[in-house]
Amino acid sequence: MKNKNLANRVKALRKRKGFSQEELTENSGLSLRTIQRIENGETEPRGDTLKRLANALHVTPDDLIDWTVQEDNGYLQALNLSALSFLFFPLLGIIIPLIMWISKKDKLKDVNVLAKSIINFQITWIIIFSVGFICNALLLANKIDTTGVLSPTIIINNLRNQMILVVVMYCFNLIIILINSYRIHKKVNVRYLPKINFLRT
Template sequence: MKNKFLSKRVKELRRRKGLSQEELTENSGLSLRTIQRIENGETEPTGDTLKRISKALNVNPEELTDWAIIEDRGYLKAMNLSSLTFILFPLLGILVPSIMWIAKKDKLKDINKVGKNIINFQITWNIILFAGLILNVVVLTNKINSTGNITADYFISSQKFNIIFLLTMYILNVVFIIFNTYRIQKIQNVFYQPKINFV
C-alpha cells in the first residue's frame, strides 16, 4: 500500500471526526510526531499503530487501510428498497437490509449511516406494530373478562381498529422507504422517524 493513500485516509477521517492532530495523539496514545509523519506519508504505520489510530477515530482498521471506499448510490438505494420485504413478513424488513449492510459495511461511502437508520427504523416500526396489535387483544380480552361476554358491535369495532392500524403502519413504512430512496438519489441524508437507536 502506498503511504499517500493511507495518509490521506487518516487525515480525512480525523477531520471528519472534528479532531486536531493533538487530540488524535491524546486519544491514540501515540506521539504527535508519529501522527504527523503518518499524515504526511513519511512512514507506514505498524499493525499496533493502525489499531490505536482506528480505535481513537472509532472506525474499523479496515476503514483506514481500505482507502478505496467508493460511492455507490445504487447499492444504497437497493438496500433501502430491500426493506420493502416487510410487506411479505414484517421481520424481513429488518433482516434483508441488515444482510446487505453487513456485506458492504465500511466499504461504501455512507453505508453505515444509511444502514443503521433503516435498521433502527424497521426495528422500531416492528415494535410499534406488534405492540399495537397485542394491546388491542389485551383490551378485547379484558372486556370479555369484565362483562362475561362481548357484543358483536364491540368485536367488529376491534377488528376495524386492527385493519386501520395495520394499513396506517404499512402505508407509513412504504412512504418512508420511497421518500428516503429519493433522498439517497439526491445525495441527501436519509430521514427515518420514529426510530430508536438499537445499532
C-alpha cells in the same frame, strides 16, 4: 491520498476493536511511533509491517491496502429499498438491510449512516406496531362479560381496529421508504422518523 485512506482505515479498525494505540503496538509488535506515523498518513506499511498490522487488526493485508471509500448511489438505493422486505415479514425489514450493510460496511460513502437509520427506524416501527396489537388485545380482554363471552359486534369492531392498524402502519412504512428513495436519488440526507437510536448514527 492512498496513505490517507490507509491511515483512516487503520484508525477506524483500531477504534472498532477497542484498541488504544498502545494496545495495537503491543498486539502487532510495532513501535508506538510507527503506529502514529501510519495513522497520520506519514508512512505506508509494507511487507512484514503490513502483515503484523493486519494480523493485530484481524484483517488481511489486502483489506488494508485496497480499501477506499467509494460512492455508489445505486447501492444506497438498493439498501434503502431492501427495507421493503418488511412487506413479507416485519423482521426482514431489519435483517436484509443489516446483511447488505455488513457486506459494505466502511467501504461506501454514507452506507453506515443510511443502514443505521433504516435499522433504527424498522426496529422502532416493529415496537410501535407490536404495542398497538397488545393494546388492542387488552381492550378486547376488557370487554369480556361475566359469562366469559364476547358479543359478535365487539369481535367485529376489534378485527376492524386491527385491520386499520395494519393498513396504517404498513402504508406509513412504505411511504417513508419511498420518500427516502427519492431523497437518495437527489443526494439529499435521508429522514427516517420516528426512530429510536439503538445504533448510533
